[in-house]
Amino acid sequence: MNEQPKYTDFHPRWFRRRMSTYWWLKRWSYVMFILRELSSVFIAWSIVFLLLLTRAVSQGQEGYEQFLAWSKNPVVVGLNVISLLFVGFHAVTWFNLAPKAMVVRLRGRRVPALWIAGSNYAAWALVSALVAWLILGG
Amino acid sequence: MTRRSLEPLLWLLFSAGGVLSALFLPVLLLLFGLALPLGWLPPPSHARLIAVLGNPLTGLVLFLLCLLSLFHFAHRFRYTLYDGLQIKHLNELINLFCYGAAIVGSVVAVYLLWNVP
Structure with missing residues (x-):
């Protein structure tokens, strides 16, 4: 830098080191962070998939059978396997984080983290069982 | 000014969507994405699904699941x-792309859930 610096009346540009676009590949924990963020894309896909199912069921028996056939397509199954992995990853990390986000006090004492995470997992199991029972029948 | 005051609401929608999607989506994906297509379980009859979907309570829960999960997606993907x-x-x-997609998706969800016979 042998050039004379230019001074202007305006706010100077800050010096910021340029971060690589792939900064998150440097550490395992950063990769996990980005993967957790990307789970949102698969949540969106799951909603689209469920809405397609809703539409198919509303169209009658034929529409429902067409949907069942379509969902056997290897591409769709593959996408759903990946989505299930990501959605499961989201669920586990979300419930593990719950004790940090929810500070519950009982008689002035903080409820242990394990109880809060445990109750979240219990709710997850309960909801899953209820949904499976509703869909598949008793 | 308006954007700043909107931010807490967006975070609220994000976390509500995080809870609902974590509770409901794994089992639904496992059933309709894997167990039924791969023949692990016999598919439920059409009549049963109509009965489940036609229940106003199911409709409400599914609507909230769609709305909040889509806003959860929008918020998280925006920061990604x-x-x-x-x-x-x-x-x-x-912002336009993420929240716009969430709003459009929610409207579509209302339309589809409303039209269940």
């Missing part, structure tokens, strides 16, 4: 684009 790709200068465009 900010941090992962560092394209914060496209702020307005990203």
